[in-house]
Amino acid sequence: MALLCVTRHTNALPWGLERCKESFAQYAATLDQDHEDNARIALRLAIVTGCGGFLKSTDATLIWDGVFDWKDDERTTEDFDWLVNFLVHFREFEMRDFDAMGDALLALSAMRDLGSVTRRDNYLDAIIFAMEADKPSRLRHTALRAMFDARFKLVEIVDEEKGEFREKLLGELAPALFTATKPIAPQLSDDDPDSVFNPRRDDCYLRLIFTLAKQSDWRAHLERAGHIERCTSLLGHVIRNSSSTSPVTSHSYYLVAILIQMHASGGHQSLLGRAALYFDEFRPAANLAATLPAASEARTSPGFPNNVSGQEWWKLLKAAWSAMRWNDLYLEEEAVEALPGIVTYTLDLLETPISQYDAGGLVRLVDLIYEALGNGEAKLEVKRLQDALVDHSFETLALARRKSCVWDDASSLRRHLCGALFPVDRLVALECVRKWSQCRSVGPVTDETAKALPGIITYTLDLLKTPTDRYDAASLVRWVDQIIYKGLGDDR
Numbered sequence: 001m002a003l004l005c006v007t008r009h010t011n012a013l014p015w016g017l018e019r020c021k022e023s024f025a026q027y028a029a030t031l032d033q034d035h036e037d038n039a040r041i042a043l044r045l046a047i048v049t050g051c052g053g054f055l056k057s058t059d060a061t062l063i064w065d066g067v068f069d070w071k072d073d074e075r076t077t078e079d080f081d082w083l084v085n086f087l088v089h090f091r092e093f094e095m096r097d098f099d100a101m102g103d104a105l106l107a108l109s110a111m112r113d114l115g116s117v118t119r120r121d122n123y124l125d126a127i128i129f130a131m132e133a134d135k136p137s138r139l140r141h142t143a144l145r146a147m148f149d150a151r152f153k154l155v156e157i158v159d160e161e162k163g164e165f166r167e168k169l170l171g172e173l174a175p176a177l178f179t180a181t182k183p184i185a186p187q188l189s190d191d192d193p194d195s196v197f198n199p200r201r202d203d204c205y206l207r208l209i210f211t212l213a214k215q216s217d218w219r220a221h222l223e224r225a226g227h228i229e230r231c232t233s234l235l236g237h238v239i240r241n242s243s244s245t246s247p248v249t250s251h252s253y254y255l256v257a258i259l260i261q262m263h264a265s266g267g268h269q270s271l272l273g274r275a276a277l278y279f280d281e282f283r284p285a286a287n288l289a290a291t292l293p294a295a296s297e298a299r300t301s302p303g304f305p306n307n308v309s310g311q312e313w314w315k316l317l318k319a320a321w322s323a324m325r326w327n328d329l330y331l332e333e334e335a336v337e338a339l340p341g342i343v344t345y346t347l348d349l350l351e352t353p354i355s356q357y358d359a360g361g362l363v364r365l366v367d368l369i370y371e372a373l374g375n376g377e378a379k380l381e382v383k384r385l386q387d388a389l390v391d392h393s394f395e396t397l398a399l400a401r402r403k404s405c406v407w408d409d410a411s412s413l414r415r416h417l418c419g420a421l422f423p424v425d426r427l428v429a430l431e432c433v434r435k436w437s438q439c440r441s442v443g444p445v446t447d448e449t450a451k452a453l454p455g456i457i458t459y460t461l462d463l464l465k466t467p468t469d470r471y472d473a474a475s476l477v478r479w480v481d482q483i484i485y486k487g488l489g490d491d492r
Contacts, residue, residue: 058138081119131179158218202251254335260341318362
């Protein structure tokens with residue numbers, strides 16, 4: 001019986017679409033109202049099978065999670081022509097049916113295209129119509145979902161075509177996407193589909209904008225339509241959502257990637273030039289980025305939007321690294337494309353007071369991402385950040401140790417650093433061990449490094465008084481032995 005139910009559910013979508021197509025063809029030939037009603041009912045029954053369980057046809061889960069194709073689905077864009085006709089019919093009909101249009105848009109999302117050459121103008125007109133600000137949220141959001149699934153085709157058309165359709169696509173869809181997601185009136189609650197921040201809607205929106213913004217012509221039209229301001233307005237909501245939800249969402253990763261893409265051309269004030277300098281005495285003496293191996297291409301210091309504070313950038317970047325790790329974004333080719341830019345911005349912020357005692361939490365995330373990435377430019381860039389974080393943690397510990405006026409002894413230093421700012425289980429193993437292994441691997445310890453060692457030794461001894469199963473203390477032995485007997489002179 002269970003197998004029979006699964007089989008019926010699996011076959012329900014293509015069966016429902018076929019019945020809808022037959023009934024709609026009969027309506028077109030006879031104008032019999034019953035055939036039109038049957039077509040609407042058949043499509044509705046097909047759509048509700050897009051998710052498991054027994055969902056209402058108006059459940060928003062169908063919009064964001066629904067699957068409207070099937071295994072071995074070999075339909076071409078021409079096979080969707082009748083469904084585009086169905087959509088256009090219920091747009092132009094005297095008694096418009098927005099529910100029927102929404103159902104059709106969900107079914108059309110499986111096309112992942114804008115339709116055949118003979119129908120794509122009509123389809124685009126219907127999409128623009130559905131995204132207008134005065135349309136119901138379900139209709140606007142189904143249109144957004146359809147464009148999300150067609151996002152690679154949107155880029156392909158602009159890249160490869162010339163002519164009226166291309167210009168219409170750029171000129172009309174960019175502002176339509178803005179009205180499709182931006183609330184027009186105050187909302188009663190956060191659960192409203194048109195709330196200022198809707199996690200499901202804005203995940204779809206950010207991923208769509210991320211893909212489009214990689215193409216220069218799309219990027220220019222998105223900027224003119226107000227999408228930079230729209231994305232920036234989500235920043236506070238994304239930061240709060242990233243720190244308060246489980247599982248971790250992907251909003252922060254795509255938002256930071258969009259802002260980097262949108263501001264890649266420069267013209268924005270450098271964060272380093274405007275960061276507060278009242279923590280200057282706590283800054284590492286060395287320029288971390290300058291000590292790293294050269295990247296495959298020289299990267300300039302990035303620009304930052306003037307209306308986004310450095311602290312907001314830092315929180316967003318930390319959330320982005322967490323999102324990549326916990327959502328396995330390192331397995332997605334498109335997401336990995338954004339990593340070099342994110343690394344550059346993170347390195348830039350490591351040179352500011354903003355990250356002075358708050359970078360340790362990135363170490364484990366970056367390590368795990370580095371190990372999971374395949375070989376390529378992204379992995380090389382992450383290695384640069386990985387090394388910078390080790391140097392940053394080592395220098396921060398040494399600097400904090402020297403600031404005895406602030407932290408009187410090793411015990412208070414430990415409480416300050418471990419209490420909230422560093423992941424204790426990785427501190428010795430990653431910051432100390434790797435740094436010491438680097439010292440050992442390059443030969444004799446330099447004078448600069450040797451000056452820091454007494455503070456690091458004291459701090460490590462203090463940590464060893466805690467439960468040893470939380471640290472990788474055994475791995476220190478080999479490195480410390482080699483540093484003592486090979487790397488340090490007798491006078492040290």
